[in-house]
Amino acid sequence: MIDISNQAHISRRTFYRNFKSKDDVINQYVISLLKKYTDWILQVNPQTYKEVIDDFFTYWPAHSAKLALLVKAGLSYKILDNANQTMPVFFRRFHLRHPSVA
Structure with a gap:
């Protein structure tokens, strides 16, 4: 927690006001990534499931290094959850948006 607080340039007291634990930080980070993804893909506005899948593989490579760190730390379940x-x-x-897509 000390390292995280120092990297964020905040006191540990401030850190604990916003997060209960490192686990909470990781959850918030993953939630933030997923929200950015869903906001982005809705802005891209795919019309079919094929486009949704293509867009998925367009978006996530830019985040693969950070996701790989979670996997390496044994936290891939956080991504899935x-x-x-x-x-x-x-x-x-x-x-x-696309009720006719099957």
Whole structure:
């Protein structure tokens, strides 16, 4: 926690006001990444599932190094847990925009 606080140039007291633990920081980071992705893909506005998949593989390579660090630290489940919460919301929004897509 000391290293994180120092890197962020904040006191540990300030850090703990915003986050309960390192786990909380990781969750917030992953949630932030997924939100940026879903905002981006809705802005790109794919019209088909094929386009959604193509856009997925366009977006994520820029973030692969950071995601690889989570995987290396044994935290890949954080990515999956948060994606399991975020992606259904995205697909509901996608279906509202494109009800005829099967």
